Amino acid sequence: MENQDGPALSEVRDPAGFIESMRRLKQQSGLTYRELEERAAQVGDVLPRSTLADVLRRTTLPPPNLLAAFVRACGHDQHTGTWLSTRRQIAAGLDSLPMDERGPAPSAAVVSEPRTEVIEQTIRASPHRTKRSAFIAGAALGILLTGGLVWWLMDGEDGQNTPASRTPTGGWVTIRSASIPDLCLTDGRDRSGGYSSAVAVQLPCAQAPVPRTYLEPMGEGLHRIQWHHPVEGKGCLTVMSSGAGKGLIEPRENCAQGTLFRLRPTTAGGPEGFQLRPSTGTLCIGLTDDGTTEGAAAREEPCTNSPDQRFLVRASP
Structure with a gap:
């Protein structure tokens, strides 16, 4: 096959x-990064445009699952095996070189050189299945990241949530629905079909081990909410202000442009928890479908005392 x-x-x-x-291959396809991401999503692949752009700026091999999703999105599905085989041969050649001749190491945002066939067997899996497999490959990265964990008293010894007035100071957390604590905010798709990129939705916590959520204190009671993924790297949750996804929350690679959130303790008219308020404007973050269903998307909306606008923020090991 020739390019x-x-x-x-x-x-x-x-x-x-x-x-x-x-x-x-991207140039031949004539597609933008966003269009490639959307085409991949249509067949169940995960191809974040920010991660792809980062890969194409570097000179290190991409992860097999990202490569396969990219080739398929470019319309070369029949050549996916050839691309994977060539990548595997180049990786094997690098392994035979002395350490000082292997070139620069990949960034933490791109996990390269998986050594098991299990990873390549997941390239046609659903987005969440692929991410769980990638998480296994990047387990060492997750262990390193936990070194900076900051704990606070959000959970009592009996496992019950302590009063919401104890505002978290930062660290690794889970953000859960106050009404249904088994559901966590994680990445998913807007079920309305209006926006095809990854957005924040609520899914069973046990089924959403990645991305991990980090609450970064920014001063004056404000926080940045980071998602850390072993393949896609770090993204900061950002409320979209325009377009088809207006009001939805999307992880963005450029954290400097990410939304800052104020966590306001609230107990009025319902369970204890926090309202998540973007620092600009007077709106709050709530959940579609009144927050009662799996897959409900988080979005910006007028502040009320409704349960779908209450979240538990719990320390995560």
Whole structure:
């Protein structure tokens, strides 16, 4: 198989040449990063545009599942096996080199060089299944990240939530529905179909081990909510202000532009918890379907005392 204006993929021998071939394939497709992400989502693949852009700027091999999703999104599904085979051969060649000749290590946002066939067997799995498998491959990264954990008294010794007036100071957390504590905010899709990229939804906590949520104190009672994924890297939750996803919450790679949230303790008219209020404006974060169903999306809406606007913020080991 050949790329336009470039050598046959079988002639590529190093990561830099491999990434250059990926760039050519994207150029041939004529698709933007957003369009590639959307096409991947249509067949159940996960291809975050920010992560793909980062991969194509570097000279290190991409993860197999991201590569497969990229090739399929470009319309070359029949050549996916060839791309994976070539990547595997280049990776094997790097393993035979001395450490000082292997080139720069990949960033923490891209987990490269998985060593088991299990990873490649997940390339056609659903988004959440793929992420769970990628999480296994990136377990070491998660262990390292826990070194900065900041704890506070949110959960008593008996496992019950302590008074909501104890505002969290920061650290690894889960953000749960106060009405249905078994449901956590995590990444998913807007069920209305109006917006195809990943957004914040509530799903069973046991089924959503990644991304991990980190609450970053920003001063003056404000927090930035980070998602850490072993493959997609770090993203900061951002309330979208325009377009098809207006009001929904999307993880963005550029945390400097992420939304700052104020966690306001509330007990009036319902269970204890916090209202999540974007620092700009007077609105709150609530859940569609009154927060009573799995997959309900989080979105900006007028503040009320309704249960769907109450969240538990619990320390996570």
